[in-house]
Each structure stands twice: as structure tokens, then as C-alpha cells.
Amino acid sequence: MPISFAAQLNSVLAALILLTAFGLLAQRRIYGLLHLFAWQGLFLSISTAVVGYAAGQHHLYISSILTLALKVIVLPYILHVLIIRLKIQKEVETLVNIPATMLMGIALVIFSYHLTSPIRELSTLVTRSTIAVALATVMLGLLMMITRKHAVTQIIGFLAMENGLFFAATSATYGMPLVVELGVALDILIAAFIFGIFFFHIRTTFDSLDVEQMARLKEED
């Protein structure tokens, strides 16, 4: 596989990651979100392996396997179990203004390209063109967390953001040092257990997973 082909393949994968990020923004069914999230993780994992091959950075294969295990298998499985046990498989979120959210998302992508242009100029890596996509994925995850009101959706937005960060590390620097990547993965795993516990707490206390109901703590006048 020649380098230029690998770079192109990586760009295609970056486009797919961005596409899934937009998909997450518009998807209303909880289960659909879970599938999209798993797909995003898969693209991320393949992209990491491709970059590792093209750049001759073999430690990226470990990152790739780590992503595959964590983002495609473990986390979706945990979420799947939680969704079944909370009995919210069929839940559909009412979303207003999907077109407006999408337009905002597009604006964020353009903003990301603008923000990362100095880095693209300085970088000599084959992956430099995908840094903007990585930042855009982070921003879209953030947007998802702001616009959605369901606890599970917010968590998926959070994890999508984490995907974007991982992608940023791969495209800007061929991945962080291994100790850091392992540590981040460990943190995400702990976070997964915590939000799992939280879903049940929220459910028993508020009778639903709609975080809109949590509005008791406010500044009183």
C-alpha cells in the first residue's frame, strides 16, 4: 500500500467519522445512537491502524486495538446492557429544530478548519489534513451534549467527544505516548461505570432519564 493511497484512505475514514458525528446529532432513537457510536469507533480504529502502517509507527497498532476493544466492543456493550436493563430500547427523543442544529454543526466544522489552519501549515505528517476533522468531531460532540436532554444521549455525546480527542492525537502527533493513552482509556472505563450507576440513580429519583427535570438547584432571588 503506497503512502499516498494510505493518506487518501485516511481522509475517507476521517470523512466517515465526521459523517457519523453528524448522524449522532440528528438521530432520535437511543438504539440508533448506539450503533452510530460503535461505527464511529470502528472507523477510528481502522484509521489509527492505517496511519500506523503509513507512518511506520507500530505503537499505533496497540492504540488501534485498544480503540477497537474499548470503543467498539466494551463501551457499546455496557451501554447495550444498561439500555436493556433500564427498558428504554424503544425510547425516542423529541428533537426540535434538527435543521438548525445541523447548520450550527456545519458552522462548527468551518470554524475548526479556520482554527487549525496554523497547525496544518506547520505539520509535516501525512495526517495533517484530518486535524480539522478531529476538532470538528470534538465540537460536534459538545453541541450534542448541549442540545440533547436525555442522560444516555448526553453520555454518548461525551464519548463521541473523547473519540474526537483520540483522533486529534493520532492526526496531529501520531498518537500520544502509550502511558498517556492507556491512562485515558482507564479513565473512560471508570467513567463508564460511574454513568452506569448514575442512570439508575437518576431513574429511581426522577422517574425518567430526562435531565430537563433536574432544575432544582438554581439561584433564588
Next chain:
Amino acid sequence: MTILLLLGVSFIAAAILGFVGDRKFAPEINIVCSLATFVISMALAIQVYYDGSFMAGRKFFFIDAFNVYLVVLTSFVSTTTAVFSRRYMRREREHGRVGHWGMRFYHAMFQLFIFAMFLCLLTNNIGVLWIAMELATLSTVLLVSLYKTPTAIEAAWKYFILCGVGIAQALFGTVLLYFAAEKVLGEGGDALLWTNLSQVSGQLEPTVLQLAFVFLMVGYGTKVGLVPLHNWLPDAHSEGPTPISAVLSGLLLNIALYALVRCKVLVDGSLGTNLAGNIMMGFGILSILVSAFSLLRQKDIKRMFAYSSIEHMGIATFAFGLGGPIATFGALLHMLVHSLTKSSIFFTVGHAAQMHDTQEMSRIRGLIRGNPLVGWGLVLGVMAIVGMPPFGVFTSEFLILTATMKDAPLLTPFLLLGLGVAFAALFRRVQPMVAGHRPPYQHLLKVAHVPVVLHMVLVLVIGLYMPNFLSQWFHMAVELLK
């Protein structure tokens, strides 16, 4: 060696306490382990005092005057908090606010949290710093929701989500920093070591570092609780158990500020300007003013003191941003005295809330007659925190004010306004709570004397006469942060 011992004790303590659970002697184990970390941290401090800064574990750990004093402070406050929490949590358990599993969880997570903070301070790798910071957040999230009331769960969810989002920005900032460092230092873990980065900070690409600092500021700034990123803080600090409020306000905010200052040194070294410092000054002044005016409207006692923490972190952030030897000295001292005073205030507030079964200030009355230690402890604590002489906070705020008048005279009125409003707001609330007769619904209870007295005496001593080794330490730290 000492470092591994320090981390090891707190980590093993967490495991043991998770195993011991709700047995009678669990609080005592908690105290003994915290005390052990305090002794070890003192040994570490003496080592640094005589031999200067050093690295250990293949450069993985780095100790200098700046972080070693925070290590000592962290272990000290965690020890006194463990002493305080023995009686406090026992009563909460008797009143059924925490269950069997809750207590097990509480002790284990308390030690894990201390471990995470030590790791934050001691590591030389800014990537690991980020990981430890996230671990510190995660270990306290479920402590905030320990009582499982609707408000506690709401507060913890907000804490989890907002800090998660915030700290994700800091990771992006760290990636950018690594990107810039890799060009100078080459690939691999060495490019993330702070000691290496600070040596070559002049060669790092300024445009990248500028962008990185924006993300780092937003990320770690959320954890410091700077306005406008502070929304989670009053909720998280007021809904959790009081010992947790004390360590969150007294310690975790300091650690986040520590991370921010480490990054600021690198960025300003690369840019050759005071850009990062100016951004910090802006956030600092805004935090002081907004939190001072928010103090006026509070009804919940713990929430009020949480806003006061935002104000004081604002002051320290502002002073670090201002730079210069006097302001930096003031900021270091401020972190120390604020931490001691604020945790002491939370101890008395916790007792006061238990005496009245409420955190509403309008129902807390006659504290001095009810329990002189709690009443006077609160009065003196509040006098110290608003910056009255002869307490240590006065000294640090005075230093910061003098430096402001010299280097940024136009900002002095804003700083004074913030301090003045906070002074008025706190006294207006505290005076009716401590004076007057005991209300009929007040209980009398046994309180932990030692933590409050110890903290207040230390703050007083630092205000009246600063020991030589302390000022020496701060001078060393000021040199490092130039």
C-alpha cells in the same frame, strides 16, 4: 522512594478501606493512613528544602518547591478532614442519610481522591497530570451524590458532565502542546515531561502554544471554578457531605490552579509576552466580581461558602496572571491560607448544619450559645476569609493588592470592590447565625475540636509571623515561576 511510598500509602489505604467497609474502626484507619501520608510528605519537603528540586523514577516524578508545599498542604488538610469526618459521618450514618455501602464507598473514594491529587502534583508528565485530574474528578462524583437526594444527584450529574466537557478541552490543549514539543524534543514520552518542556519553552512554536493555552485555560479553568465556567461548583460543593466540600474547596481547586500555572509558565516562555498571564487576570477579576455579588443572594450556608471559594480562586488566578515576585509570592501564600481557612469554615459549617438539621441560613441561629467552638470557629473563620488582620489571608491579599497598584493600577478599584462586597455579604449573613438565643430545634452534639483549632492557629501564626522556612520555600517557588 519517598514518592512511591506516599502514593502507595494512599492507594493501598483506598483498597483496605474498600475491604474494611462499614466496620467500627474504618474512620480510624482513614485517619492513620492520612497521618502517614502527612509524615511522608514532611520528609519529602525537608529533602527538597535542603537538596533543592529533583526528579525520580526515570524522570517520571518531579519535585520542586512549588509542588512540594502543595503536597504537604494536601496531606495535612486530608488528615484533619479525616479527623473531622469521623464524628460527622458517624452521625450521618446514625441518622440514616448514608447506608452501609455508602460508608464503605465514602472511605475508599476519599483515599483514592487523595491519591489522585498526589499523582497530579508529583508527576512530571503533563499527560499523566491530565489523567490524574480526571481521576480526581471521577472519584468525587459519586461522593457528591452520596445522599441520593434529588438535588444531590442533580449536582453530581452537573459536576460529572460539565467537568468532563471542560477537561476534554484540556486534553485537546495537551495534544497541541505535545505537537509543538515533538518538533523540538522528538517523539516519545520525553516530549511531555514538564522539566524538558520548560527548558526549551523558548523554541516552542508560539502560534500553536497560543491556541493550546486557550484550550488549557478553558479546561483547567472549569476545574478551578473560574467564572463563567463555574456553574457546577456551588452545586457540587453544597450538596455533598461536608468533609467532601472541605477537600473539594480546600484542595482540588488548588490542584487545578497548579496545573494551569504550570501550563502558563510554558506558554509565556514560548510567546515571550504576558498573553497567558493577561488571560488569567481577566478570568480572575471576572470571578472575583461575579462571585462577590452572588454571595449577597445566597440562602444556603454551604453554597455561600462555595461562592467564596470561587472568589478566592479568582484572586489567586489573578495574582499568578499578574506575575512578578510580589504577586506570585502573594498567590502562593493565598492558596495556602485559603485552603486552611476554607476547610476550617466547612468543618464548623458542617457541625452547625447538623445542629439544626438544615443548611438554610435563616434557620441557623444562636451558634455561640449552642456550642462556643462552632460559633467562635465560624466567626474567626469568616473574619480570616474576608481578609481581616491579623490572619494570613490579610497578608496575602495585601501583597496582591500592593503588586496590583504597582503593575496594573487601573484594576485596583475592581479588586477592592470585589473584596468589599464579599466582606459585607459574608458578615451580614454570619452575624445573625452566631449571635442571639438558641432556637428550640437546635441539638447539642459532640464536635471535633482539633481540626478547627489547628487550622485557625496556623492561619493566625502565618498572619502574625511567617516562619523562615516558609518564606524561603515561597521564594524558591517564585524563582521557578518567573
